[in-house]
Amino acid sequence: MNSNVLIESFAEFARSKNIDRPTMMSILEEVFRTMIRKKYDDDSNFDVILNVDKGDLEIYRNREIVDDNSEDIWDLDKIPLAEAQKIEPDYEVGESVAEEIKLEDFGRRAVLMARQTLIQRVKDLERDNLYQAYKDQVGEIVVGEVYQVWGREALILDKDENELVLPKGEQIPKDRYRKGDTIRAVVHRVDVLNGTPKIILSRAAPAFLERLMEQEVPEIFDGLITIKNIVREPGERAKVAVESYDDRIDPVGACVGMKGSRIHAVVRELENENIDIINYTDNLELYIARALSPAKLTSMKINEQTGRVSVFLKPDQVSLAIGRGGANIKLASRLVGMEIDVFRDAGDFEEDIALDEFQDEIEGWILDELKKIGLDTGRAVLAVSKEDIVRRTELEEETVEELFRVIRHEFEDNESDEPEGTETQNSGGAQ
Secondary structure: OOOHHHHHHHHOOOOOOOOOOHHHHHHHHHHHHHHHHHOOOOOOOOEEEOOOOEEEHHHHHHEEEEOOOOOOOOOOOOHHHHHHHHHHHOOOOOOOEEEEEEEHHHHHHHHHHHHHHHHHHHHHHHHHHHHOOOOOOOOOOEEEEEEEOOOEEEEEOOOOOOOOEEEHOOOOOOOOOOOOOOOEEEEEEEEOOOOOOEEEOOOOOHHHHHHHHHHHHHHHHHHOOEEEEEEEOOOOEEEEEEEEOOOOHHHHHHOOOHHHHOOOOOOOOOOEEEEEEEEEOHHHHHHHHHOOOOOOOOEEEEEEOEEEEEEEEHHHHHHHHHHHHHHHHHHHHHHHHEEEEEEEOOOOOOOOOOHHHHHHOHHHHHHHHHHHHOEEEEEHHHOOHHHHHHHOOOHHHHHHHHHHHHHHHHHHHHOOOOOOOOOOOOOOOOO
């Protein structure tokens, strides 16, 4: 392989990777100097002249002519007179010789190794450029094209054809992708595996919703309205607490827009995710009440030491507070940073059975565990999933199974056909 082919092939490869000319020249020269050092031990008296556009390479070895009997003839930068005169008969002692070294003089193996080194250096540089480009974009939206979809992740290409990864867990459950689709996502994090950066995208992260709102609501982008907190159940529901720094601006109205024009654009991008915009306040009771919207509370008891709050509602408001699958109360708990327990108002338990009535069938310590999380009636227990009770109490799964069996048995005469989860209460855990 001659120098023209080597340099032209490398230059083309480097250009395809968006390597700028100065960097390309620097890499080329360093690789050829490495070749020189391997063959001659030192490169200090060598000149490497490159012309990437023409594919030209010239390497000159500069040496001073000394007498054939001089003690310096073995120095790397010296050449005996007799040897110099083979290059040019007119040379004399004390003059300098610039001897051109052909690429072929290094041997085919060295040239092939140089080519591999060049390619590897460019790949290393490409990886470093990718890392530097995306480490500062964490939390920002990027647009890419779906290149391939697998079971656990999707491969996305950005405008420079860099490979980005959108894991299944960072997708909105309703998302369905096909090759060639254009998608928007937020840069979630940049991992480095075995020296190779891996760009992880997300459409499920709160930051994605935050960036979308910045794009749709100029007041947020300009800093007149700030987003205090965002919690999400991707594709299902989200709650966003906002605050205005200008008393003349209604933060909720500004985010929703005229007839919902602004928020609808965000909702469509998030596969019809329901978004509750809440006016943030330092008044904890008011903040909790707003967080449980659209439910209307009658009263609440806050225990800041335990980080729990008990809220009381009329029976027709309980299902609104809990939400489908418990999503509303879970998000509200996470939004305010406290664990919320929901109770029906006293006097609404005529058709229910207090847990104390089960003392003959259920041990007292089990009843105490249930009361700790706001469950004090039979219907209240049946309204909560078994998994949630296991998670929030010290009870084993087998114990909860037996608990449900006993309580259902009491209601089987007149309530066996009543669907679970439609009455009394539920609870959400702050995460």
